[in-house]
Amino acid sequence: MNIREATAKDFxxxxxxxxxxxxxxxTYAYSRSTTKNEALKIWxxxxxxxxxxxxxxxxxxxxxxxxxxEGAGQHVCNCGYMVSSSARGKGLATAxxxxxxxxxxxxxxxxxxxxxxxxxxxxxxxxWEKLGFLTVGCLPKAFNHPTQGYxxxxxxxxxxxx
Amino acid sequence: MNIREATAKDFxxxxxxxxxxxxxxxTYAYSRSTTKNEALKIWxxxxxxxxxxxxxxxxxxxxxxxxxxEGAGQHVCNCGYMVSSSARGKGLATAxxxxxxxxxxxxxxxxxxxxxxxxxxxxxxxxWEKLGFLTVGCLPKAFNHPTQGYxxxxxxxxxxxx
Numbered sequence: 001m002n003i004r005e006a007t008a009k010d011f012x013x014x015x016x017x018x019x020x021x022x023x024x025x026x027t028y029a030y031s032r033s034t035t036k037n038e039a040l041k042i043w044x045x046x047x048x049x050x051x052x053x054x055x056x057x058x059x060x061x062x063x064x065x066x067x068x069x070e071g072a073g074q075h076v077c078n079c080g081y082m083v084s085s086s087a088r089g090k091g092l093a094t095a096x097x098x099x100x101x102x103x104x105x106x107x108x109x110x111x112x113x114x115x116x117x118x119x120x121x122x123x124x125x126x127x128w129e130k131l132g133f134l135t136v137g138c139l140p141k142a143f144n145h146p147t148q149g150y151x152x153x154x155x156x157x158x159x160x161x162x
Numbered sequence: 163m164n165i166r167e168a169t170a171k172d173f174x175x176x177x178x179x180x181x182x183x184x185x186x187x188x189t190y191a192y193s194r195s196t197t198k199n200e201a202l203k204i205w206x207x208x209x210x211x212x213x214x215x216x217x218x219x220x221x222x223x224x225x226x227x228x229x230x231x232e233g234a235g236q237h238v239c240n241c242g243y244m245v246s247s248s249a250r251g252k253g254l255a256t257a258x259x260x261x262x263x264x265x266x267x268x269x270x271x272x273x274x275x276x277x278x279x280x281x282x283x284x285x286x287x288x289x290w291e292k293l294g295f296l297t298v299g300c301l302p303k304a305f306n307h308p309t310q311g312y313x314x315x316x317x318x319x320x321x322x323x324x
Contacts, residue, residue, distance in 0.1 A: 024235075029236075031233045076301075110303075110312075111304065115231075137298050138298055139319055139320060140298065140319065142273065142319075143234045144233055144235070144236050155299045159302060
């Protein structure tokens with residue numbers, strides 16, 4: 001297991017994971033038809049940093065880290081995590097989330113916020129709670145789920161500094 | 163009183179209002195030293211639409227409207243409003259917020275979200291509540307206020323469709 005910063009070269013291996021997850025429309029607030037070029041910008045160019053979880057020369061997971069709000073909010077970061085369907089249930093999301101919290105502190109952030117967690121994504125919600133995140137908001141019917149329709153969306157938050 | 167869509171030409175008159183408010187650092191999550199060019203992008207180029215409140219050939223207020231999240235969240239918009247200090251207390255924010263709700267519905271949005279309302283901004287909070295917004299989240303210490311330090315930030319939300 002190795003989590004390392006992504007390079008532009010990694011995108012060929014990140015794209016299948018991104019596409020697999022985003023095209024389902026069940027978890028992320030990106031268009032289900034996001035193109036490869038748009039994904040490159042969203043996942044690798046726009047964030048402050050992007051990481052990959054690598055094992056046996058395979059990329060099995062990835063996450064980005066960015067500033068959630070500028071100016072008065074610039075001490076709070078935001079992350080997004082993706083795990084290949086072939087590597088679920090092995091603790092990759094836990095490993096990446098813990099890693100991201102360390103990196104965030106190193107980078108000078110004081111807190112981490114998830115802006116848009118679909119309430120249907122109970123596995124993720126349980127995991128973030130286990131890792132110390134609190135549900136600090138609930139946006140009514142803010143997520144248009146492909147099979148469940150308009151469902152609530154959670155805002156989750158963790159103060160990282162001790 | 164006239165609220166109309168802004169043109170690129172209006173930016174010369176929008177900038178003093180933007181700069182006056184943003185340089186104080188008390189309400190918006192933009193860098194206090196945001197440049198004129200950055201402001202142009204933030205307020206006029208990036209949003210879906212921008213409006214100005216005009217009276218006697220003077221621009222006294224302005225607001226933008228954009229999609230808050232893409233894909234599964236694209237039915238929820240976000241707005242930001244600014245009123246020149248010379249025109250406060252005259253109901254401009256109320257007029258612009260009501261206007262923006264009509265425009266949002268016309269554009270096909272179903273809800274409106276304010277992501278980052280400093281808890282110190284009690285005037286705005288009262289106003290949004292009066293206009294039907296609910297506080298749906300509270301981000302602990304997410305706003306670094308220039309005199310009050312780290313204070314809580316509210317997420318406010320209104321389902322527009324009846």
